[in-house]
Amino acid sequence: MAQFLIDLQQYQFLQNALFTGILASVACGIIGTYIVIRRISYIADGIAHTVLGGMGAALYLHKVYHWQGVVPLHGALVAAVIAAVVIGLVSLWAKQREDTVISALWAVGMAAGIVFISRTPGYNEDLMGYLFGNILMVSSSDLWMLAGLDIVIVAVGLLFYNQFLAVCFDQEFARVRGVRVEVFYLLLLCLAALTVVVLATVVGIVMVIALLTLPVAVAALFSTTMWRMMIISSILCAIFTTSGLMLSYGPDYPAGAATIIIAGAIYLAATTLKWALSRGRS
Amino acid sequence: MSEKDESAIVIKGLWFSYDGYCVLEDVNLSIPQGDFVSVVGPNGGGKTTLLRLVLGLLRPSRGEIRVFGVTPEEARPRTGYMPQHAQLDPQFPATVMDVALMGRLGQGRPFGPYSKRDKEAVVTALEQVGLRDLHKKSFASISGGQRQRLFIARALAGEPDLLLLDEPTANLDVVMEGDLYELLQTLNQRMTVVMVSHDLGFVSKLVKSVVCVKCQVSSHPTSEITGEIIDAMYGSPMRIVRHDHGDSKEVIKWRSSS
Numbered sequence: 001m002a003q004f005l006i007d008l009q010q011y012q013f014l015q016n017a018l019f020t021g022i023l024a025s026v027a028c029g030i031i032g033t034y035i036v037i038r039r040i041s042y043i044a045d046g047i048a049h050t051v052l053g054g055m056g057a058a059l060y061l062h063k064v065y066h067w068q069g070v071v072p073l074h075g076a077l078v079a080a081v082i083a084a085v086v087i088g089l090v091s092l093w094a095k096q097r098e099d100t101v102i103s104a105l106w107a108v109g110m111a112a113g114i115v116f117i118s119r120t121p122g123y124n125e126d127l128m129g130y131l132f133g134n135i136l137m138v139s140s141s142d143l144w145m146l147a148g149l150d151i152v153i154v155a156v157g158l159l160f161y162n163q164f165l166a167v168c169f170d171q172e173f174a175r176v177r178g179v180r181v182e183v184f185y186l187l188l189l190c191l192a193a194l195t196v197v198v199l200a201t202v203v204g205i206v207m208v209i210a211l212l213t214l215p216v217a218v219a220a221l222f223s224t225t226m227w228r229m230m231i232i233s234s235i236l237c238a239i240f241t242t243s244g245l246m247l248s249y250g251p252d253y254p255a256g257a258a259t260i261i262i263a264g265a266i267y268l269a270a271t272t273l274k275w276a277l278s279r280g281r282s
Numbered sequence: 283m284s285e286k287d288e289s290a291i292v293i294k295g296l297w298f299s300y301d302g303y304c305v306l307e308d309v310n311l312s313i314p315q316g317d318f319v320s321v322v323g324p325n326g327g328g329k330t331t332l333l334r335l336v337l338g339l340l341r342p343s344r345g346e347i348r349v350f351g352v353t354p355e356e357a358r359p360r361t362g363y364m365p366q367h368a369q370l371d372p373q374f375p376a377t378v379m380d381v382a383l384m385g386r387l388g389q390g391r392p393f394g395p396y397s398k399r400d401k402e403a404v405v406t407a408l409e410q411v412g413l414r415d416l417h418k419k420s421f422a423s424i425s426g427g428q429r430q431r432l433f434i435a436r437a438l439a440g441e442p443d444l445l446l447l448d449e450p451t452a453n454l455d456v457v458m459e460g461d462l463y464e465l466l467q468t469l470n471q472r473m474t475v476v477m478v479s480h481d482l483g484f485v486s487k488l489v490k491s492v493v494c495v496k497c498q499v500s501s502h503p504t505s506e507i508t509g510e511i512i513d514a515m516y517g518s519p520m521r522i523v524r525h526d527h528g529d530s531k532e533v534i535k536w537r538s539s540s
Contacts, residue, residue, distance in 0.1 A: 037374060159393045166384040169374055176337050176363045177440070178388030224420035226375045 004249040014245075016143050017135045017255070021241030023143075023150045024198045028211060029219075029234025030157040031195040033226060034188055036216040038168040041209060043091070043189065046102035047083045048196045048208040050109030054079025055130050056116030063120050072130070073142055076200060077149075079109065080193035088189040092182055133204035133256025135245065146198050153194050156187065164188060165226055202241055203256035211237065214263040218270045240266070288351050290315045290444050290474040291336055296345030298331060305331050309345070309499040315443075318466070318488060319476045323495035329478045330366070332495055333448055336476075337363055349444065359388060362442030362473075364433045366449050372422055378432055379417040382408055385439030400439075407438040411465065426453045434465070445469060447477040463488055 008014045035044050058075025061067040083105055091098040117127045129137060138146070157164070166174040167184045175181045199208045219232035244259025289312050296309040305328045313319055321329050334340045335347055338354030349357035362385070385407070386400040408414045411431040416424060424432065430453060437445060450466075451459050466475055467488045493501045 033375075037371070039371075162383070162387065162396060163393070165376065165380065166387055169376060169381070169384065170365070170367075170370060172339065172365055173363065173384060173436070174387065175339065176358060176361070177384065177386075178358055220373075220375065223375055224422070225377055225380065229375050 001246050001250060004246045007249070012140065013136055013138070014249075016138045016140060017245055018242065019143060020135055020138045020146055021202055021245060021259075022238050023146055024202045024211075025215075025234050025237035025241060027150050027153040027157075027195045027198050028215065028237040029230050029232075030154060031191050032212040032216045032233055032237070033219075033230045034157070034164055034168060035192055036213055036220070037226065037229075038188070040189075040192070041213050042099070043087055043102060044192045044196060044212055045209040046087060046106045047080055047189070047193050048200060048205045049106040050083035051076045051079050051196060051200055051205050052113030052130055053109035053111075053116070054082075054113075056113035056120075059126060060116040060120045063122060071142075072126075073145060073197070073201070076197045077194070080197050081190055083109065084189040084193035085186065088186040092185065129204070130200070131204050131206050132254060133200075133202055133207065133259075135202050135241075135255050138201055142201065146201065149194050149198055153191050153198070157191055160184065160187070161227070203259055207256055207260045210260045210263060211240070214260075214267045215240065218267050221270055221274045236263075236266070288315065289313060289348075290317065290350060291476070292348045293336075294346045296335070296347060297343045298328075298335060298340065299343050300331075306335075306495075307498050311493065311499055311501055313474065313476065313491075315474050316470070317474050317476075318470045318490045319474075319493055320489045320491075321476060321478045321493045321495060327496040328499075329495045330448055332493075332499070333446055333476070333478055336446060337361065357444070359440065360443045362437035362440055362445045364437045364445075364447040364450055366452065367429065367433060374421055376421045377417065378408070378413060378419050378421065378424065379404065381421055381432055382413075382417075382435045382439050385436040389440060403441060404435070404439045407435040408432075410438060410469075411435045427455075427458045430454060430458075430462070431465075434462075438469070442473060444474045445476070447475070449478055451479065 004014070008018065035041050054075035054077070055072040056075070057079075058070050058072045061070050061075075062072075086105060087098075087102055090101045094101075113130070114127070120126075163174070163179050163184050166177070166179060167181055167188070171181050171185075174184075195212070196205075196208050199211050203211050215233035215236040216229065218236055219229045223229040223232055240259050240263045244262050245255050247253070247262070248255045248258035291311065291313040293309050293311040296306060297304070298306040309332070321332065323329050331340065335342055336349060336354055338358065347354055350360055354361075382404045383396055383400065386396060386403060389400065389403075391397070405414065405417070408417055411434050413428065413431055413435060416428065421429070421432075430450060434447070434450065437447070445466075447466075450462060454462060466477070469475060470488070491501060491503050493499060
């Protein structure tokens with residue numbers, strides 16, 4: 001841990017990693033709260049896995065066709081937003097079973113990603129990085145893009161706070177009050193897609209869902225209002241990502257996995273504590 | 283209240299079918315402003331469907347609905363709605379005030395925080411249902427009866443001219459039911475009230491007319507409701523049960539005698 005603090009002052013990649021974690025935490029707290037209270041974490045997880053297809057395609061175009069402007073982050077964004085819109089439209093209007101469509105997109109997205117990456121010359125370490133996180137590999141240009149995304153997510157998420165709250169609580173009543181429920185639902189899924197992309201750089205697409213839901217689950221034990229839930233889960237998320245980074249740095253553990261284990265342990269401890277307290281009282 | 287003689291709800295030649303099943307058949311109905319209507323009928327008879335049509339949540343297969351002379355969608359700013367709430371998440375992170383404020387959506391700006399005017403209207407609405415002191419409490423911590431009143435406050439927050447309630451007495455005990463009717467009677471002095479009842483519902487002194495829904499719809503002034511009408515609607519003999527709670531809260535109910 002001491003080594004981490006010394007190196008932090010020296011190395012740009014560590015500073016980038018730290019900032020990425022903190023930026024991601026703001027989006028995570030706000031959008032994670034919406035996802036948990038609207039109970040769409042399965043949808044968010046589906047979007048996360050579909051992202052691999054976009055990352056693989058962008059990597060392939062970059063290396064094989066030398067499209068210099070295209071980086072995996074771009075591919076991830078495009079894939080995430082497409083997945084969000086498709087899943088959103090299906091769950092709103094189609095008679096198809098929603099979970100079937102999500103599962104199909106999820107698996108096909110991953111399959112496409114794996115094929116693209118296998119056809120891309122060079123090391124296949126990229127695949128592991130996308131799946132399980134590569135926070136130490138975030139470049140300065142990536143960091144700016146993540147910051148931009150973060151601003152969009154937070155601004156839209158807060159500007160329509162009342163509308164989202166009403167749509168999450170009671171969709172039909174919101175509709176009767178003239179709120180365009182479908183628009184807000186799709187907007188929420190798109191924000192979830194952007195958040196997934198930001199978080200995927202921190203913990204990888206496989207573990208995104210844990211970072212989206214665990215801080216909120218802990219925060220929910222101590223909050224009676226949505227805004228408080230958002231603030232507490234943002235702070236928790238920042239603590240998880242930062243401590244994951246610090247504790248994994250010395251012994252050279254994978255940072256993403258360390259973050260998730262810390263989040264899981266805190267969640268377990270918090271629920272146990274809450275349970276013990278409520279038992280003690282009654 | 284733009285025109286005094288304008289009807290609150292007018293339905294002409296309305297048909298509604300769902301998945302090929304006819305739910306409502308040739309409905310013609312006119313509800314004048316200031317009326318207090320109880321919509322009754324057997325389960326699956328189409329009561330809630332009728333209410334949802336009036337809200338514009340469903341579209342008729344045929345026919346026309348006018349609310350204050352305009353389409354249901356256009357009339358929404360003047361309509362207050364209290365839905366059935368069995369499916370809502372009781373752990374939802376919101377205060378009583380937060381929930382009641384949802385009734386102000388569609389009145390002010392399309393984004394950003396609620397205005398001072400919004401908050402004043404909500405405080406007034408909470409006061410009317412007796413929840414003013416609980417406005418900071420969490421939604422999870424209040425009782426079923428308080429929730430019921432909160433949903434009425436949420437409907438009132440938009441300052442409606444027409445109040446539509448779907449089974450407002452579900453989950454309420456008899457005393458709370460009586461309180462609710464008193465509240466509705468007060469509100470009826472300012473607005474038209476239409477409520478769906480779960481069983482035959484009450485036909486008491488305060489309801490001015492009864493709409494019976496069982497695929498077809500018929501409307502009666504309260505005084506005309508007889509055992510024959512009830513029997514015909516439910517398709518089995520019904521028994522009149524008289525509930526007397528002191529002299530002020532008299533509620534008469536019909537229940538199946540089988």
